[in-house]
Amino acid sequence: MDFALTQEQEMLVKSARTFVEEELYPHEEQVERTDQISPEVRARIKKRALEMGFYAPNMPAEVGGAGLDAVTLALLERELGRANLGLQSVVHRPSNILQACVGEQRETYLLPTISGEKIDCFGLTEPEAGSDVRSMKTTAKADGDDFILNGRKHFISHADIADFAVVFAATGEDDTARGKKKRITCFLIDRGTPGFEILKGYDSVSHRGYHNCILEFDECRVHKSQILGELDKGFDVAGDWLGPERLRLATTSVGRAQRAMELALDYAATRKQFGQTIGKFQGIGFKLADMQTRIETAELLTLRTAWKQDQGIARDEDFAMAKVYASEMVGFVTDEALQIFGGMGLMTDLPLERMWRDSRVERIYDGTSEIQRHIISRALLRPLEAR
Template structure:
């Protein structure tokens, strides 16, 4: 097994890290203090990201993206993850891979403008009464009498819907009878901004990821032609499972980058802060914290990269990705907390990025599947061979 990076991977890492430090870090203080990412910053940094070849790097080259394999993409995500989330996600956008499942016309209309930086997409799944239980969604799509579809319902916690040019909406479109009771069918749709009946409202104020917005989306008799279906009718879950599986690894990879940034501050502080005539890192109470942080970071990194490698080989399981996401997100929470503890009161001050990393870490154990959901996936995989 080769643990070394290829020349291409080293170049991707170095280029992305340099871009993050030079183009994203300088804007962090403004975004953190205002809670708002100015459009002027977005356009300036986006143009530089496109020129650097870092924009839409997750999208296949045939559609205009960089075409990174999953493992290299995760290394790239790790470097982007060092910065404020709103900055790297909005200014160095990675369109949803699910757009690749569209028809040729849909790819031209929706995917390619995202790749060119002309617009953004957003995914609308979560509802006020259906979070982890997507089969429990209440928002509906019914087929009209004259063809097409009519959408009704509400979605919330929809990331960056305020700037998106269109919504990829997942709606309950019927039911199947199964031995375990009725099972909802799900259909995915493209819904253009400005479509009659579509309303996008401001969401909730969030302790994590300032400047990265969430919205509430309401569908009130939104009428769509049949060609607005993404994939096949009633097969929305199949489309999502095929194209969105690696998003859990993306979350984990960005956690690795933030953990490394927090850890670097902690090590430097422990080596230079003097107490009782010596660096505080020489006291076991601090030195052992650093050792534990380093071990947890290494374990999480290996799990994320192994899962990414297996994804490229076509051998990754849901349990592989769930375990990697679980480990990385819980590792970040631990590292961020210990980094602040090592700094003492200074760790909570805005002069350092630690209090931001600590706040931002909290949402990682919730979105893209809670830690409890990840544990459920893992335990179910362990018990399944025994029929339990």
């Protein structure tokens, strides 16, 4: 792996940092206070992101996306990760599984989402089926050329502003040696479809302005042409989404940690106690050393995983290692940064208390830390069990 950035990548990082500082930072205080992003602010950010080529960065150029390779995408998302999630998400990254769209689906869902005319959301998690996706209760029963959906999804990010949802439902089950195994199918369902409601979700301490919602399906009828991928093979497309999404979370965690580190370092170099700057005290200096070491480690791990993705050799455990380490790292770094600031770190005058709150959820969504460790340990043990 070549650790040197290309000239194009260096330019992208610089322009992305400027974009974040000029277009996102100025609105953070208002978003934190109101838990909303105004339509005017949203429109401005989207317009600038489209102009700069940052919108739909994960999508191929041949369908109108930015066409970034995985390493360059990781660099961009690291910079976006420095800002409030609600604001950074206006620079929308469509679900990469939309590339499975065929025929009219491309014109109806894929292309408008890439151009910014539509927004998608991802409906997988349920109240009784978080990490255990196979236990989902949402069903889709065939009725002629239609399917009738019933069930509920929750913790669905930004569904309140989405035009359609990518929804997973059980379409049957098979008997296996380990009991019944549900067959899962993926559907594209438009907002406003009869029997489909998007409801307000739960109040969260993390990521204000970026809302979780509830999707309810009550005798919701959709045509078979709205199946994404193949019938009963929804896990095939879901698997394509999970790895890159976990890497995105890892890279944005690095960006947030870098911002927290900069704040802590500046404070430690200027704040004086007992006649000297506090950074000269071993108790603070060692904190800074540990924080930077973990940030550097997480950055290398995420970029290595992105590089492996570009080479077509990334495995589930690679994404899991990046996600679990980076998400736990940002929790450690923001907590230590807050400790360095002392009481002021908890005040809303600084962004640290928000970054500290926001970092807590990263160890939970897109697969908890425990699930990531299970994926890693299973991959380590599987070859030995086969002997």
